[in-house]
Amino acid sequence: MTAGERPSTPVVETLRLLGTQRRRTPADDPALARIGLVALPVAAVLALAVVPLGDRAPVDLDVGVVWFNAMEVVAWFAVWVFGWGPNAATTLAGGYRVLPLGLAYELPHMFAIITPAIAAGSLSPTAIAAAQQDLWYVVWMPAAFLLYLLSVAAMAFWGPFAAPLGRDLAGGAAAEHAGLDRLLLLAGRWMLLTAAAAMAVPLFLGGGAPPPITGPDPFPGLPVLWFAVKLVVVLGLLLALRRAVPMLRMARFATLSWVVLLPLAVAQSLVVTLVVLA
Amino acid sequence: MTELVLRLALTAAAALVATGLYGALSQQSIVMIMMGLELVVNGLILGAGAFWWAGGQPVAASVLVVVLVTVMAVEMAMGFAVALAIYRARQVDLTDDAGELAG
Amino acid sequence: MIALVSALGAVAVITGLLVFTVDSMARATFLLLASFVAVAVVLIAFGLGYLGTVVILMMTTEMMIMVVFMVMLMMNPAGLMPMTMVHNRRGSWAIALVVFGLLTAGVWLVPFPTSGPAPGPDPTAALGDALMGGQMLTMMTLGLALLATIVGTVAVAVSRR
Secondary structure, three states: OOOOOOOOHHHHHHHHHHOOOOOOOOOOOHHHHHHHHHHHHHHHHHHHOOOOEOOEOOOOOOOHHHHHHHHHHHHHHHHHHHHHOOOOHHHHHHHHHHHHHHHHHHHHHHHHHHHHHHHHOOOOHHHHHHOOOOOOHHHHOHHHHHHHHHHHHHHOOOHHHOHHHOHHHOOHHHOOOOOHHHHHHHHHHHHHHHHHHHHHHHHHOOOOOOOOOOOOOOOOOOHHHHHHHHHHHHHHHHHHHHHHOOOOOHHHHHHHHHHHHHHHHHHHHHHHHHHHHO | OHHHHHHHHHHHHHHHHHHHHHHHHHEOEHHHHHHHHHHHHHHHHHHHHHHHHHOOOOHHHHHHHHHHHHHHHHHHHHHHHHHHHHHHHHOOOEHHHOHHHHO | OHHHHHHHHHHHHHHHHHHOOOOOHHHHHHHHHHHHHHHHHHHHHHOOHHHHHHHHHHHHHHHHHHHHHHHHHOOOOOOOOOOOOEOOHHHHHHHHHHHHHHHHHHHHHOOOOOOOOOOOOOHHHHHHHHHHOOOHHHHHHHHHHHHHHHHHHHHHHOOOO
8 A cells, every 4th residue: 555656646535436336245244234334434534622722622622532542342232343344354344353453452541631631630532632732742742742653543443454455354344345345445444543642642742832942933813734744744754654664463463462561561650640639 | 402312312222231231141152141240231321421411520430431341341251260160170161051040 | 312212212223123123134234333332322311421421432342342242143134045053933022021021011101209300510531530439339240250251251151272
């Protein structure tokens, strides 16, 4: 998917998929598969809705962090169900791979997103961003930020965590989906990745506030621009992660997650809790 | 108005409990029985939420929801452990074939 | 609020009933999840935003675990051959209907002391205060129960060979 791509590739690919027939397999469950395919972009939009783009969120939910977490678990369901739908071995196995992946990344992820919430004393992303006026959380909770970056890639089953759509399974959960179905699937995955990367900005990078630079703010009064700049930086880090790390085997990642990442996440939130209480 | 909403929510909760009871009593497969039990707890959660809303937001009602969610997790974990153990021993997943659990 | 509770309550009950009528296990899981989400949305509408969201989060995860076991253990997970696996359907219906009748009669006959939706403090903070304060014993009991469950499930489920 990476080799031989040009800037025009997404447009060409979108048009190609729009013009392609959908595919049916014998004894399939198209209704259920379609529910999963639609649920993926819908979950991404609902997750993005609570992220403050700039200084205010489209929906300013007071439990936004938990809501974001819930929507991202809906994506597991979506992948499993559109892997199940076509009644084919490769798609079913691909859909199943999302479960070991999800169970491995979910607990470190939960600790990573709850750590800024502990420091800010609020579950609202807007309040968490506002609490970072003096010091960005990425500076004093770097482990949580790194774990969050990893889990962003994992929740969008992308990059090193693309096993559910793995080439070793001839495309995995996406193998039997063509045309509009495939477009929904791939677009939903990119939307999920972007939504999760956007959440890193209010959680760790100070939201729409300018970085602590000397001199005047080049975009005064435009928090949306600062938000966009930071989002691009996070997406760049994710692209670097995809270049640096090969695709992980699920069993190996599960071991790494439970033995190394989870204790690290607990230790990070413990340190932050002690600092907040002190 | 508050009382009507409470009664409507509790009626729905009662219907969920009855549906879950039907499922838990009539299904033969262990997994389906657990789905019935989960529906019962789902109804209880709805009822506790309705009492919280209508009764001046007593904190005990929201603690009850937390307890019910935990009950669901415990029920599911133990249920699957037993289902797996029975399957391992006898290659069955139907309660009618697991007579030794009757004691 | 009347229309919302009626509509979502009906959705929760109907999807709950359909769980036991469809053949495919994947569809049954999806319908059960839909029932949970309907109840969770009612909770959010009542003002219990945190608990409603946690119900969505937990139930989705739980259904994903459940579906693994269903496909692993059940003889006809996709429902490709229509079949029923029930016993004593009539007795079960009778018991369920009697329970529903009794509960509903109680719901509509008992006078409830409703003080109305009082605009209290932040319910999430109130819940946290209660769990870490006055209801600490409940929290500790739940924690111990979960620990016992972890130990118990592993002990029951691991292969002894």
